[in-house]
Amino acid sequence: MARWGVDAVVVYGESTASCPELAYVVRAPVARGGLYVKKRGEEPLLVVSNLDVESAKTGQVRLVKTYNDYGFREFVRRFGRGRGWAEFVAEVLRREKVGGGLVLAGRFEAGQAVFLADLLRRKGFRVKASPSPSLLDLCRRTKDSWEVDRVREAGRKTVAVVQRVEKILEESRVAGDKVLYENKPLTANVLRQAVRQACAEQGLNLVEGFIIAVGAESADPHYSGEKDTPIKPGEPVLLDIFPADTTGYRYDFTRTYCVGRAKPLLRKMYADTVEAQRIALDMIRENIGCEAPFIRVCRLYMARGWPTPLSRQPVERGFVHGLGHGLGLTIGEEPYLTRFSRDPLLSGDVVTVEPGLYEKGFGGVRVEDVVLVESSRCTVLAEHRRELEL
Known part of the structure; x- marks a missing residue:
């Protein structure tokens, strides 16, 4: 991360089966996907559905929390699913005190990825563009x-x-x-x-x-x-x-x-x-x-x-x-x-x-x-x- 000038990597996927980036960082089957946050020098966090907690804990991420811990349902109720999800991601990053530059990785629908990056920037997060091959691509290489x-x-x-x-x-x-x-x-x-x-x-x-x-x-x-x-x-x-x-x-x-x-x-x-x-x-x-x-x-x-x-x-x-x-x-x-x-x-x-x-x-x-x-x-x-x- 230091070489890339970033302080955190955020990975999202709808499931580990459909998102190789999430599968790589989690190393456990997570059927409903999740949000992975890794700050430089700290243990990673994985946020998943209540239904996937036990499965997620069989992987390499020790700190596993649920969507409910960060008020996911309330964000969706207030803003609808698309914006609600982006607001939820911002809340996770705020509460986990993610500062400095961050890179988004995983499998996003293009419009949702742009919307998320824009929303995070408006809230003060420094989202950095990641050219191909990305930081995670290079990590996955060897x-x-x-x-x-x-x-x-x-x-x-x-x-x-x-x-x-x-x-x-x-x-x-x-x-x-x-x-x-x-x-x-x-x-x-x-x-x-x-x-x-x-x-x-x-x-x-x-x-x-x-x-x-x-x-x-x-x-x-x-x-x-x-x-x-x-x-x-x-x-x-x-x-x-x-x-x-x-x-x-x-x-x-x-x-x-x-x-x-x-x-x-x-x-x-x-x-x-x-x-x-x-x-x-x-x-x-x-x-x-x-x-x-x-x-x-x-x-x-x-x-x-x-x-x-x-x-x-x-x-x-x-x-x-x-x-x-x-x-x-x-x-x-x-x-x-x-x-x-x-x-x-x-x-x-x-x-x-x-x-x-x-x-x-x-x-x-x-x-x-x-x-x-x-x-x-x-x-x-x-x-x-x-x-x-x-």
Whole structure:
């Protein structure tokens, strides 16, 4: 806080499930959300509904009070819900003697956030703008041992889900131009159903869905369709799954498969991508610039004949996206392994490493793992085989 010139951080969310900032500071499930106030050099305060007190006390905030302690209902009765809530926040800050500069964080509706900031300023509070990445973004960036364990456990469960899909592919057989599973044509929806069932069994939440792209569909890195596409011999089947466990921490995992012997182009794309990931994993460690692994992967791909963001703009085939991103309570947070990311990697960063190649009309390949950055190396948090042909 001192480095940012602020004396307090105020975090609000409607629930810890929908607000990663609140989940980060509380570390306990709070279904109805709450208001978190942390003054520099003092223990934090969490204000929640009467119904959430016991659950909130299982987290890391020792001082837990209720909305009623600060007259929330009276403010809503007098001013209506929108202004009443803002007046309530001001009352909490007044009674807790929050002075100096403060930063607002969490998930606010835009209009409500502006209204709250204006009201607090009129009442004498020095609300400071927080550019992106915010103070809380930077706090969330590096993970402590508790967080790493949460991500690792989410990874273990994710791999169990992936193994369910692999088992179906391994038990399938090629029959002419079809792939049969239990004597029926194998389609994308069979795999999707297996993912959903396995996630439910593992206690994983598919917060933002997942990707199963078959054949030419996999040429779109973020394919979001639900077509029941038949799986054909030798063509790519791309699985990208990014679930959350019960604490909200995420994992992000991608593999590319085929049933039967892969087509020559697919074998080349896969071999080049596995090699690209290997050299990136060998590079990643503390103090390496975030852009360095990305540039090295681009150069390898270019040497193998593939276009990348270093060779042309815009890129429509070949390597078309960044190499990776931070991971924790959200998919896609600091740091980012891209061409323009100049910050060094830090010990405790948890990042994805996901090179890929895409050829329109044919398909795509991506291999993705999550790693913990350490002083002299990186460690994959849920190691799993990389095999194309099943």
